[in-house]
Amino acid sequence: xxxxxxxxxxxxxxxxxxxxxxxxxxxxxxxxxxxxxxxxxxxxxxxxxxxxxxxxxxxxxxxxxxxxxxxxxxxxxxxxxxxxxxxxxxxxxxxxxxxxxxxxxxxxxxxxxxxxxxxxxxxxxxxxxxxxxxxxxxxxxxxxxxxxxxxxxxxxxxxxxxxxxxxxxxxxxxxxxxxxxxx
Numbered sequence: 001x002x003x004x005x006x007x008x009x010x011x012x013x014x015x016x017x018x019x020x021x022x023x024x025x026x027x028x029x030x031x032x033x034x035x036x037x038x039x040x041x042x043x044x045x046x047x048x049x050x051x052x053x054x055x056x057x058x059x060x061x062x063x064x065x066x067x068x069x070x071x072x073x074x075x076x077x078x079x080x081x082x083x084x085x086x087x088x089x090x091x092x093x094x095x096x097x098x099x100x101x102x103x104x105x106x107x108x109x110x111x112x113x114x115x116x117x118x119x120x121x122x123x124x125x126x127x128x129x130x131x132x133x134x135x136x137x138x139x140x141x142x143x144x145x146x147x148x149x150x151x152x153x154x155x156x157x158x159x160x161x162x163x164x165x166x167x168x169x170x171x172x173x174x175x176x177x178x179x180x181x182x183x
């Protein structure tokens with residue numbers, strides 16, 4: 001989802017509660033804050049030696065240590081925060097938007113939007129998961145290209161027979177056994 005698509009949802013549904021589900025069945029507290037709107041520019045070089053550049057917008061969600069029962073973010077409040085940011089600098093609109101969140105039960109992560117649902121007169125942003133990838137392998141077309149695109153191919157396992165170690169200890173009392181206290 002792009003920033004502009006997210007903002008359209010907010011504009012189309014004024015004053016609705018805005019909730020974030022960061023993993024299935026787990027939501028940010030109702031009194032979360034939107035503390036930063038970040039334009040993030042990536043400039044990377046992958047393992048195949050190719051430079052990659054892209055941009056994203058990250059929205060930081062934060063919960064105060066002490067619950068704030070009178071604080072709520074709805075779609076209009078979120079738009080107000082975007083307006084404050086726009087007075088300082090433009091937020092990129094046509095790039096992917098992600099949400100940065102973490103709490104005591106969930107590690108800090110930057111999560112993409114998996115789905116947005118309107119349920120019981122509230123907007124629920126269901127955050128998805130990102131996985132790492134190998135861009136060099138992703139660029140490869142044939143199986144041969146994929147085999148050498150990233151790291152060196154695996155070394156072939158030799159066909160030498162396995163060594164039987166069962167007779168290593170002449171006296172079985174020297175062998176380590178479960179519950180024997182040696183390991």
